[in-house]
Amino acid sequence: MSREVNRRAFLARSTAIAAGVTLAAQAVPASAATRKPTVTVPDVDVREAARRDPAEATLAEAAVLMRRGRLKAVDLVQAHLDRINKYDATYQAFAVVVGEQALAAAGNADRGEGKRGPLSGIPLCIKDNYFTNGIATRANSFIFADFVPDEDATAVARLKAAGGIVLGKGQMGPLATTRATTPNGTITTVNAWTPNNASTDPGGSSTGPACAVAARMATSSIGTQTGGSITGPSNQQNLTGLKPTMGRTSIHGVIPLSFTRDHSGPLARDAMDAALMLAVLAGPDPKDPRTLGLPAVPDLVRSATPVVSSGGKVRLRRATRIGVPTDYLGSASGDVLSIRKTFLDKLAGVSGATLVDVTYPDDWALLTGTFNAIRLSERTEPFRHWLRADPTAFGVSLLTWLQGLMLSGDEWITGQRAKNHLLREVLDGVLSSCDVLLQTGPVPFDILGLPEIAFPIGFDSARVPVGAILGGGPYEEDRLLEVAAAYQAVTDWHLRRPTDPAAAKLRSLTAEPNRPRITAEEAAATSS
Amino acid sequence: MSEPQQPTDEQLDTYIRARLALAGVDLNQLPESSDPTTGAPTRSQALDSLRTFVKSTPPAIANWAPSASGAWAAAYAQQASPPLEYPSITEAWTGTVGGR
Incomplete structure (x- = not known):
């Protein structure tokens, strides 16, 4: 580590300490506020549908309605609780709902009491691997079945400090591995677009947060991503998900899966909501050294604001070369191929966008495929205690924890060397001819800790959403938001909502007995 | 070998x-x-x-291993691509991001 590195990290820590935040304090670092723009919800146009039904509103729309005195936080929270009571027996998006607590917080917000900020009064779903003070945090694992943290994860603390209201904890794959299931592999959460068909992939492992937002049971949400767990469920459920660059957001207080690849970020209704959520979450946290000494957080809200000429023509905020890898169309077929072609045509029609063909390096498949296994040692190490005590406590997700023990230290180091090699191939190779790159899977940029944004681009013939993933250079979330916001300004896929299922009588916190199960082998094969 | x-x-x-x-x-x-x-x-x-x-x-x-050629390929491969646990963060800490 260079002196410059040490100096930057030291300065970041010093700023936090000087601002009155000790390293042991509850982490809502004042340094964050000094290093990023003030987050203000812009005066977005509020759609008629959002005026009629608060559960329909985006985060930005709800905030604008409340600012104008047209909506009370209590009504906003109650609207989402009503839908949870009515439909979550079918969706099973929530592991825990704290309705009374949320309504009390909303009442405080309406009276101008408590924390005020850009998220004031906004009901949120928190993936169940984030520590939540006084609320069970189980990560859908037997291991954490009785765990009630006495502190909030930094991300949760920041959302609450910005006025956000925790509505409940979102269902997830056991220990953040697969689509959401109970610890023994019984499917819980369905895709909000096919609530009566549990076999439709809802994306994992942030399945519950995605379903909660898609089904209008929470205005927005946060998830985590190690191998596609924000982008996957966002694509599958018609949301805009933003997996930031490693270090942009703190993962202190998140149950670990793989330390070098765990990212915290929003699953939201559109690019603006994703920007608002990330703007609140981002910034240095003394409790997570990975967040220190990094580039300042850009004005993400500005980036997510479409640029429209007086004549109504949308253009990109900055001219942007969009890389299209050879397999983007080559690996697709049927509906997806057709949707991707239409998407590229639409994107190319946005002023300032230039599509560029790019080719992967020869070793791409090896370094992003087989080398994906390198992460497994990282999940094993922090879980040794439970592996020794009772491996059955890992339930259906056990196998990849055991696989992690089969990699040697020198092989893990080779994996880190390969990361550097791959990084140069991406930054000096692929991204030398483009500014952002369309992805056919999330893993390559997860390995490198590079940012990715997922957003809707259409529906297949079964009315299941199809999405795109766009990757960018380090700490260039702003560029990704610019592209997604411009695309959303010329399309309406992100405004479409799933049809409600038939109301079930009782909401249950356990999986329905007739839902299918996944096996331990399937869990290993599809694990994040 | x-x-x-x-x-x-x-x-x-x-x-x-x-x-x-x-x-x-x-x-x-x-x-x-x-x-x-x-x-x-x-x-x-x-x-x-x-x-x-x-x-x-x-x-x-x-x-x-990183590609290298010649009789001493293994020696040159040792020098290539030093292992990085956090590649994107390293880009920031070494001041190489922001200029693209």
Whole structure:
């Protein structure tokens, strides 16, 4: 580590300490506020549908309605609780709902009491691997079945400090591995677009947060991503998900899966909501050294604001070369191929966008495929205690924890060397001819800790959403938001909502007995 | 360079059990037959899965090195691509981001 590195990290820590935040304090670092723009919800146009039904509103729309005195936080929270009571027996998006607590917080917000900020009064779903003070945090694992943290994860603390209201904890794959299931592999959460068909992939492992937002049971949400767990469920459920660059957001207080690849970020209704959520979450946290000494957080809200000429023509905020890898169309077929072609045509029609063909390096498949296994040692190490005590406590997700023990230290180091090699191939190779790159899977940029944004681009013939993933250079979330916001300004896929299922009588916190199960082998094969 | 003889499945099973034991993990804690209550794999499922993994993944990783050529290729490969645990963060800490 260079002196410059040490100096930057030291300065970041010093700023936090000087601002009155000790390293042991509850982490809502004042340094964050000094290093990023003030987050203000812009005066977005509020759609008629959002005026009629608060559960329909985006985060930005709800905030604008409340600012104008047209909506009370209590009504906003109650609207989402009503839908949870009515439909979550079918969706099973929530592991825990704290309705009374949320309504009390909303009442405080309406009276101008408590924390005020850009998220004031906004009901949120928190993936169940984030520590939540006084609320069970189980990560859908037997291991954490009785765990009630006495502190909030930094991300949760920041959302609450910005006025956000925790509505409940979102269902997830056991220990953040697969689509959401109970610890023994019984499917819980369905895709909000096919609530009566549990076999439709809802994306994992942030399945519950995605379903909660898609089904209008929470205005927005946060998830985590190690191998596609924000982008996957966002694509599958018609949301805009933003997996930031490693270090942009703190993962202190998140149950670990793989330390070098765990990212915290929003699953939201559109690019603006994703920007608002990330703007609140981002910034240095003394409790997570990975967040220190990094580039300042850009004005993400500005980036997510479409640029429209007086004549109504949308253009990109900055001219942007969009890389299209050879397999983007080559690996697709049927509906997806057709949707991707239409998407590229639409994107190319946005002023300032230039599509560029790019080719992967020869070793791409090896370094992003087989080398994906390198992460497994990282999940094993922090879980040794439970592996020794009772491996059955890992339930259906056990196998990849055991696989992690089969990699040697020198092989893990080779994996880190390969990361550097791959990084140069991406930054000096692929991204030398483009500014952002369309992805056919999330893993390559997860390995490198590079940012990715997922957003809707259409529906297949079964009315299941199809999405795109766009990757960018380090700490260039702003560029990704610019592209997604411009695309959303010329399309309406992100405004479409799933049809409600038939109301079930009782909401249950356990999986329905007739839902299918996944096996331990399937869990290993599809694990994040 | 001589090629070592590839281990048999029996040898791999012994290796896997030994490795797990050294780490303090006892496969015998897993059920002998399917257990719907926990969903955990059986002992034989776990062993089969780990055998498949051990045969394929570690060798593929261990066989990779940055490309280099010539009689001293291995020496030059040592110098290439120093291992980075956090590649994107390193880009920031070394001041190489922001200019694109």
